[in-house]
Amino acid sequence: MAAFSYICDSVAVITMSNPPVNALSSALIRAVQKAVEEAIGDFAVEAIVIRGDKGKFSAGADIREFNRLERGPPLVSLIDLIEDSKKPVVAAIEGVALGGGLELALGCHYRIAHAQAYVGLPEVLLGLVPAAGGALRLPRLIGISATLSMITTGKYVQAREALKLGIVDKVVGENTVDEAIQLAKKVIGQPLGSRQLSTLPVQCPPNVEAFLDEAMVKVKKQFRGAQSPLACVEVLRAAVQLPYLEGKKKERELFQFLYTTDQTRAQQYAFFAEREVAKWTLPSGASWKTASPQPIRTAAVIGLGTMGRSIVTSLAKAKIPVIALEQDKKQLDIGSKAVMSLLDREILKMEQLGHTEFTNSLGPVQFTLDYGKLRDVDIVIEAVFENMALKKEIFRHLSGICKPEAFLCTNTSGLDIDEMASVTNRPQMVIGTHFFSPAHIMKLLEVVHGHYTSSTTISTAMRLAKMLGKVGVLVGNCPSFVGNRLMRLYVEQAVFLVEEGSKPEEIDRALEDFGLAMGPFRMMDLAGLDIGWKARTEIGLTGPKLPIGTPARQRGSKRYSPLPDILCEKGRFGQKSGQGWYKYEKSGGRNAMPDPWLYNFLSEYQRIHNLKTHYVTQEEIIERCLYVLINEGFKVLEDGIASGPEDIDVIYNNGYGWPKYTGGPMYYASIVGLPVVLTKLEKYYGANPDIPDLKPSSFLKKLVSKGNPPLKEWRSHLGFQSSML
Numbered sequence: 001m002a003a004f005s006y007i008c009d010s011v012a013v014i015t016m017s018n019p020p021v022n023a024l025s026s027a028l029i030r031a032v033q034k035a036v037e038e039a040i041g042d043f044a045v046e047a048i049v050i051r052g053d054k055g056k057f058s059a060g061a062d063i064r065e066f067n068r069l070e071r072g073p074p075l076v077s078l079i080d081l082i083e084d085s086k087k088p089v090v091a092a093i094e095g096v097a098l099g100g101g102l103e104l105a106l107g108c109h110y111r112i113a114h115a116q117a118y119v120g121l122p123e124v125l126l127g128l129v130p131a132a133g134g135a136l137r138l139p140r141l142i143g144i145s146a147t148l149s150m151i152t153t154g155k156y157v158q159a160r161e162a163l164k165l166g167i168v169d170k171v172v173g174e175n176t177v178d179e180a181i182q183l184a185k186k187v188i189g190q191p192l193g194s195r196q197l198s199t200l201p202v203q204c205p206p207n208v209e210a211f212l213d214e215a216m217v218k219v220k221k222q223f224r225g226a227q228s229p230l231a232c233v234e235v236l237r238a239a240v241q242l243p244y245l246e247g248k249k250k251e252r253e254l255f256q257f258l259y260t261t262d263q264t265r266a267q268q269y270a271f272f273a274e275r276e277v278a279k280w281t282l283p284s285g286a287s288w289k290t291a292s293p294q295p296i297r298t299a300a301v302i303g304l305g306t307m308g309r310s311i312v313t314s315l316a317k318a319k320i321p322v323i324a325l326e327q328d329k330k331q332l333d334i335g336s337k338a339v340m341s342l343l344d345r346e347i348l349k350m351e352q353l354g355h356t357e358f359t360n361s362l363g364p365v366q367f368t369l370d371y372g373k374l375r376d377v378d379i380v381i382e383a384v385f386e387n388m389a390l391k392k393e394i395f396r397h398l399s400g401i402c403k404p405e406a407f408l409c410t411n412t413s414g415l416d417i418d419e420m421a422s423v424t425n426r427p428q429m430v431i432g433t434h435f436f437s438p439a440h441i442m443k444l445l446e447v448v449h450g451h452y453t454s455s456t457t458i459s460t461a462m463r464l465a466k467m468l469g470k471v472g473v474l475v476g477n478c479p480s481f482v483g484n485r486l487m488r489l490y491v492e493q494a495v496f497l498v499e500e501g502s503k504p505e506e507i508d509r510a511l512e513d514f515g516l517a518m519g520p521f522r523m524m525d526l527a528g529l530d531i532g533w534k535a536r537t538e539i540g541l542t543g544p545k546l547p548i549g550t551p552a553r554q555r556g557s558k559r560y561s562p563l564p565d566i567l568c569e570k571g572r573f574g575q576k577s578g579q580g581w582y583k584y585e586k587s588g589g590r591n592a593m594p595d596p597w598l599y600n601f602l603s604e605y606q607r608i609h610n611l612k613t614h615y616v617t618q619e620e621i622i623e624r625c626l627y628v629l630i631n632e633g634f635k636v637l638e639d640g641i642a643s644g645p646e647d648i649d650v651i652y653n654n655g656y657g658w659p660k661y662t663g664g665p666m667y668y669a670s671i672v673g674l675p676v677v678l679t680k681l682e683k684y685y686g687a688n689p690d691i692p693d694l695k696p697s698s699f700l701k702k703l704v705s706k707g708n709p710p711l712k713e714w715r716s717h718l719g720f721q722s723s724m725l
C-alpha cells in the first residue's frame, strides 16, 4: 500500500501503490504525503517524480471510502504541499490520471504522459464536483471553455489531446518515468512560479459572465435534473470571480453539499453496479473467474441494415478486422456506403481531437456477398431483420461454413436464442449479443445466454463487450430479454394514458422531467412505429391473422390499445414519414410538434369506443409508466432472467436513457420505498383490472413482507426460483 521513494541521481521517485488502480485511499494519501515531506526535507534530493505503480498513475479518490464515517487526511493539503515545494515535482502519467489523480498531477510543476494514457475529471459522473483544486487549477492552465467541457461531461481525454489542450507538457511513447526523471533533472534550480497553477490568472473568454450564463442554460438542458453539472458551472464561476483561496472555499462548499445528496449515492451505486455485472456466475458454478474467453481476432457481421452498419463500425473502432456480408448487391452497395460514411465521421471526430494515427488504427472492413469468406472468422454476428425463419436459415448456413471454433451470435432484440441454436451444429457456441442503436455509440450489450450456451461462449461474448468499450450484461433467454421486456410495458402504459385523456406531449414532458432522455412517444416516432406494427402483425395481435370478432381494445382478457396500429394504417410511421404521434417539418424531420390532427383523431377514437377520459396528473403518468416497468423488473428477477437488480439498472442506465442520477429503475424503487411502490401498484391495478401487468409481482410483495430490505439484500430473498441463467 505504502508509497515509497528512492533516489536516482538527486531525483526522488515516489511510487503510489494501491492496486488495481492506485485509488487515493486515506492510507495512500498519508503515505504519499510522508514521502513528499521526506523528499522535500532531504538535502540529497533536488527534484521529485511522482508515478503510479503497475502502469497506472491514479484513478482518483478511493470511491469505496466515500461512505465511511471516519475521514482520512485531505488530498488538498497534499496537493498544496507539492505545489509549494521549492524542488520541482514532475508527474509521470501512465494509464490513467483521473479525478483526484489528475488534481494531484495538476499540483505538480510538470506533467509527462504516456501516449496511451488518459486524463479526466469524472467527478460529475459520480454526482460530485472536483474538490481538490482541479476546477480552479485547470482553467488557469487550459482556459474556462475547455475546462467547462471536461468537468461537466467528465469525459476522459487521451494523452495527445491533453497535450494539445496544454494539460500535459510532453507525450512519450515509452519509458515515461525515465523521461520524467530526465525532465526533473533538467529543471532543477529553475524558477517554479509560472508552474504553480494556483498562482496564475484564469484564462477567460471575453465576456466571461455571459459565457457562463449561457453555459448554465445549456447544461441545464443537456443534463436535465442532474445537480452536479450545474455545480460544475458554479465552481467555474467561483474560479473566475474569486481569488484562488476563496474559490477553494466555494469548491469545498459545493462538494460538501453534493456529497450528501441522493444523486451522488445513486451514481456511486451505478458505478459499482457496472463493475458488479461483469462478475457473472451461473447456478452451475461456472463464472467469470473460471471460464476462459477465446481470442477474437476477426469478426463478421451479417446484414447491413441500421444495426448491422453500426455494429461493423463498433468492431472497426475496436480495431477488430471485420467482414460485412449482405444478401444482394444493391443492399451491399447501400450498406457499404453507409458504413464508410460512419467510419469517416469517426475518423474526423478523432482527428479533431488530435489523434492523427487513428485512421490506421481502425480495423479493416471488407464487404462481401460471399459466405465462403466467413470460413475463418472467430465470431459472426447476425444482424438481419427480426424474422425467425430467415435467422434460422442463416444459422444453418453458418454452421456448415464457419470453422468449428467460431462463435455464432445473434443481434435479435427478443427472439428465442435456443430456437436459432437448435439448427446449428454447435448450439453451445450460440449466444445473443443484443446491441443498442447506434451500436458504435451506445454503451450497452445485452448478452443473452441460451439453454445450450457454454460458459466459454458467455465469457467470450462478455470479453467482446469489453473490447468494444461496452458494458456487457448477462441475461437469460425469454421473449424480449430484459430491456425490451420492461420497455414494452412502459410504452403500453403510456398509450393507455393517451386513451384515458392525456396527450403524448404531456406524457413525454412528465417522463423527460423525471430525467429520461426521451419520452415514449418521441422515442416511438424516432424508432419508427412500423417496426412494432410489423412485429404485432406477425404474431397476430393485429392485421390479417387476428381472429375475426376480436374486440378492438382487448386481446384475451387483457386491455389492448390499437392506437399505434391505426396510426400506421394511416401511414403515420413517425419521423421517417413526417408524422406519427407528432408532426414534423418534413419526412425525416426531427422537430416534434404537437399535432391538432391527432387531438381530433383521439376525440373521435374516444367517442367511438365510448371511453371515459379523466385528467391525468403528472404523478399518475410517472407512477403508472415507471412502476409497471419496475414491477416487471421484479418478475424478471423472480423468473431468474437477470441475476440481480444491478443487472436491470445497468441495462436501463446504459441502453434506455434512464437518468443515472436515480441509479436505475430498481435502485429508484428502493429509494421510493418498496411499500410505496406496492401500494401504488395495488391502487392502479384496482382501478384497471384489465391491465394485469399492474398487478404487483409476488417478489415485490415478498420483499415488502420481509420489511423492505436494502437493494443489496434482494438477491438473498429470491429463494430457490429456477434460474434461467
Ligand SMILES: CC/C=C/CC(=O)SCCNC(=O)CCNC(=O)[C@H](O)C(C)(C)COP(=O)(O)OP(=O)(O)OC[C@H]1O[C@@H](n2cnc3c(N)ncnc32)[C@H](O)[C@@H]1OP(=O)(O)O
Pocket: 020, 021, 023, 059, 060, 061, 062, 063, 064, 075, 096, 098, 099, 100, 101, 122, 123, 126, 130, 131, 132, 272, 275, 276
Ligand atoms: C475527496 C473526494 C475527491 C473526489 C475526487 C475523485 O477523485 S472521485 C473519483 C474519480 N475517479 C473516477 O471516477 C475513476 C473511476 N474509474 C474508472 O473510470 C475505471 O475504473 C478505470 C480507472 C478507467 C479503470 O477501468 P478498467 O475497465 O480497467 O477497470 P474497472 O473499471 O473494472 O476497475 C477495476 C477495479 O478498480 C476499481 N476502481 C476503479 N476506480 C476506482 C476508484 N476511484 N476508487 C475505488 N475503486 C476504483 C473498480 O471498482 C474495480 O474494482 P473491482 O473490485 O475489480 O470491481
